[in-house]
Amino acid sequence: MQVQLPSSLFREHGVRAAYLFGSRARGEQSPHSDHDLAVLF
Template sequence: MISLFEEYGVKFAYLFGSRAKGDRPPSSDVDLAVYLGESEPGRRFDKKLSLISRLGVIVKKDVDVVVLNDVRNNFLLAEIIRKGKVIFNCAPDERFAFAVAKQHEVTDFITHFHHVATGTNFSKN
């Protein structure tokens, strides 16, 4: 799997979901989140589809791949970063910077969501 990640320009990857938690029901798929070095969104999508196919052959399970570069769901990002297991990391500094930046975004989002939901406003006048 490492050589496949290197071939596709994966900078780091997480295993997340039920398998990261240790649950391994026979029917469960494998959830992977990858950060790609590719800057073009269309090419990232093509790589995602190809990775799903090739990884499925390797692990002999259905595989779901999330491209971290493109994730906008803050709750999913938080789940992956906090509870996922790093399974590949050829760019530790980049992974650290990504995780810190996304944690800040998630915290800001949750704070904003709380203010909207409760009708509170902590801005200084």
């Protein structure tokens, strides 16, 4: 799954980078998996 967020959303909140990690990033998710995000401000 690929999602694109508007860059204005990042600028508005001072986000410098966002990373998806964990089972979803590896493509090993189950229907009950959460989304693990790291956000650099």
